Amino acid sequence: MIKLMLQLYRQSWYLVALAMLGGIVSGSSGAALVAMIGQAIERRDATLTAALAFGGMCLLHLVSKVASELALLRVSQDMILKLRISLSQKVLSTPLKKLQSYGPARLLAILTDDLSTFASCSQMLPVLFGNAVVLLACLAYLAWISVGIFLVLVVLLVAGGVLFVVAQRKPALQFVRVREQTDVLFRDYRNLLEGTKELQLDPKRARHFVNEVLQPGAARLRNGLIAGGSGYTWIGNLGSLQFFIALGVVVFGIPHWAPSSAPALPMAALMLLYMVEPISSLLTAMPTLQRASIALNNAQALDGSLDGPHELVSDAGASTFDGNVGGLVLHNVRYVHHDGDRDFSVGPINISIPLGKITYIAGPNGSGKTTLALLLLGLYAAEEGHIELNGAVVTQANLLAYRSQFAAVFADFHLFEQLLSPIDEDAAVRTQRYLERLEIAHKVKVKDGRFSTLALSTGQRKRLALLVAYLEDRPIYLFDEWASDQDPVFKRLFYTELLPDLRSRGKTVIVITHDDQYFDQADQLLYFVDGNMRIKEIS
Ligand SMILES: Nc1ncnc2c1ncn2[C@@H]1O[C@H](COP(=O)(O)OP(=O)(O)O)[C@@H](O)[C@H]1O
Ligand SMILES: [Mg+2]
Known part of the structure; x- marks a missing residue:
């Protein structure tokens, strides 16, 4: 009392x-x-x-x-x-x-x-x-x-x-x-x-x-x-x-x-x-x-x-990532999932993801692809090593700015009813265009910054998640097994049109995928086995 x-x-x-x-x-x-x-x-x-x-x-x-x-x-x-x-x-x-x-x-x-x-x-x-x-x-x-x-x-x-x-x-x-x-x-x-x-x-x-x-x-x-x-x-x-x-x-x-x-x-x-x-x-x-x-x-x-309270939004150090050289580089990055006596260790990983290109990440289930994705997005902190973007090292101080370079659709994505971003005239036009491109315009409308419905099939919901990522319009896109729920026709559209479109707009695209029939579409293929990287150059 x-x-x-x-x-x-x-x-x-x-x-x-x-x-x-x-x-x-x-x-x-x-x-x-x-x-x-x-x-x-x-x-x-x-x-x-x-x-x-x-x-x-x-x-x-x-x-x-x-x-x-x-x-x-x-x-x-x-x-x-x-x-x-x-x-x-x-x-x-x-x-x-x-x-x-x-x-x-x-x-x-x-x-x-x-x-x-x-x-x-x-x-x-x-x-x-x-x-x-x-x-x-x-x-x-x-x-x-x-x-x-x-x-x-x-x-x-x-x-x-x-x-x-x-x-x-x-x-x-x-x-x-x-x-x-x-x-x-x-x-x-x-x-x-x-x-x-x-x-x-x-x-x-x-x-x-x-x-x-x-x-x-x-x-x-x-x-x-x-x-x-x-x-x-x-x-x-x-x-x-x-x-x-x-x-x-x-x-x-x-x-x-x-x-x-x-x-x-x-x-x-x-x-x-x-x-x-x-x-x-x-x-x-x-x-x-x-x-x-x-x-x-x-x-x-x-x-x-819990940590914080930190600022939820911060531009600190944002300009450090502006230079368009060097790409996204992991230096000796290591991460361990502690799980009793059966730890799962990822890395040390040394990779370079070129900007403006499409990089595929493939590998069997449980090989650590999603873990790598979370490391890349700055959502997991590397236990050893560090990440560099455009020559600037990612630190605690510029972490939020680093994260805001990315738009991602996770394998276990969550769709919010609200768009959670201001919808101006231009965004409304783009939204309608994307809805049509993703072939869900007949199902979903956007009104007052909300989707009219989320009662859709998993594949359709994933298309909406992709739309949200498009609207964020960030320099780097990451998709974790995005196409796994799509029909063959749309899968083809995704790998052969949507991803190259992003690249032609200067975006860097990272795609975690099992669809080996499209591996030839990648500029770089990173293959993961048991937490470690094998790099296969495609072109
Ligand atoms: N949240 C977690 N807590 C503990 N261990 C995890 C967690 N997520 C993943 N792991 C471990 O990491 C391994 C790799 O997982 P993940 O990166 O999701 O693989 P992938 O995406 O390649 O299928 C899993 O087999 C599991 O042992
Ligand atoms: Mg995964």
């Missing part, structure tokens, strides 16, 4: 200050209301002035409480918004390798589950904060009317607090396990959604998946939630009871132990009764707070372990 408050505080101190001030005023005015009622009963001075003062205090209480809660609501939602955006930005500035090691299910669990757990907690935060202030104000008032009663109460409350901290350790641990189990559930859900075709086709596999994979994980999650939740239920109710016991100790004990404090008893009892509701609402909120704090820790651990 305190950690959460500090988090909030860093966001916008003036709103937090307003919330605090409002909380203090509303807490004290709440306590004052009780005191006024107590006094009216004790002294029987039900005067008009007292009634008006009471009414005024009600208004003050309302206004300050609403102001405080609204301010906190605003601050906490601001914070969640910031967290959502900063996490998304950080994901984009984190090296691909690191993201792959996290795995999409874990990242998604944090971006969705953790953030919404935290969001639902921060909705409770304003009320909880108000309650905490009410409690403090009531305690202060008690101390003022009778130090004896206050001290007895403080001793009992501290004892209760210590018991609470000890008792909640176990259920809190359960919630940590629950959170770990959530990652597993997200992984299973991903498999469920991406494997619906396979599972629907084969009911036995579907049953096995649900009964043997999904169910045990989901049941572990339920068990953890029940164990943690029931722990907190006991703690919450015993805690509330303990407060009643404290009240009893005060009411029954004080007349015997400290008769001098006895006159303050009726007022103290009234005050204590008023404190019951805030106390029990704080205790009820504990499990939610605990889970939110775990969620926040998770999100922040990710936030901290």
Whole structure:
């Protein structure tokens, strides 16, 4: 809770200050209301002035409480918004390798589950904060009317607090396990959604998946939630009871132990009764707070372990790549996929890809072609060696500028509905031309910067991905097994017309391919076997 408050505080101190001030005023005015009622009963001075003062205090209480809660609501939602955006930005500035090691299910669990757990907690935060202030104000008032009663109460409350901290350790641990189990559930859900075709086709596999994979994980999650939740239920109710016991100790004990404090008893009892509701609402909120704090820790651990925040766009060092000499050269580039005791090592690779030419990269499955492509694009960082473009060495400082020399269609490409680039008159004309050239103009239109549909065959979707790459209009094009889903006619068009067209426009083209009947179309053929390069000159 305190950690959460500090988090909030860093966001916008003036709103937090307003919330605090409002909380203090509303807490004290709440306590004052009780005191006024107590006094009216004790002294029987039900005067008009007292009634008006009471009414005024009600208004003050309302206004300050609403102001405080609204301010906190605003601050906490601001914070969640910031967290959502900063996490998304950080994901984009984190090296691909690191993201792959996290795995999409874990990242998604944090971006969705953790953030919404935290969001639902921060909705409770304003009320909880108000309650905490009410409690403090009531305690202060008690101390003022009778130090004896206050001290007895403080001793009992501290004892209760210590018991609470000890008792909640176990259920809190359960919630940590629950959170770990959530990652597993997200992984299973991903498999469920991406494997619906396979599972629907084969009911036995579907049953096995649900009964043997999904169910045990989901049941572990339920068990953890029940164990943690029931722990907190006991703690919450015993805690509330303990407060009643404290009240009893005060009411029954004080007349015997400290008769001098006895006159303050009726007022103290009234005050204590008023404190019951805030106390029990704080205790009820504990499990939610605990889970939110775990969620926040998770999100922040990710936030901290991801790189950045870097600029997503940077032109730093862009001009260094401008010279049109030297081509794209790999010097002793080595990269290792660490995979337990079965590492896959690529390189050392020494190749030169001439500019304005077409280079084919071929080789059996798993020989490291895609890995090489990711190295070439600057998405994987070479462990040894370096890459040079037009005589300039690629470094961390000019990496973004280097990447922006490329347009690529990956083998596992992703199509966005939005074009994600400004569409001016000229781009609209070019888009229409490309749609026609790629023979999908009858299927897809572009309207308001979006494709009218993505419900297309894989081959057609790949043509759209090619269109997006065309629109980017970068100096170097890379296609990873682009033609593998195309029909023979379009395949021929791709290798014998589209690629040479790009070359004639001065583009450098790198094509990963298995289509050996078109190898003669390449200016250079690089052949890969088991992570190492064999160069075959074609022409
Ligand atoms: N994300 C990854 N994590 C660990 N190992 C990987 C990863 N991607 C590829 N590999 C390893 O690298 C090898 C080559 O993969 P890849 O470059 O995709 O081959 P290709 O594109 O030639 O079929 C694979 O056989 C696998 O062992
Ligand atoms: Mg591949």
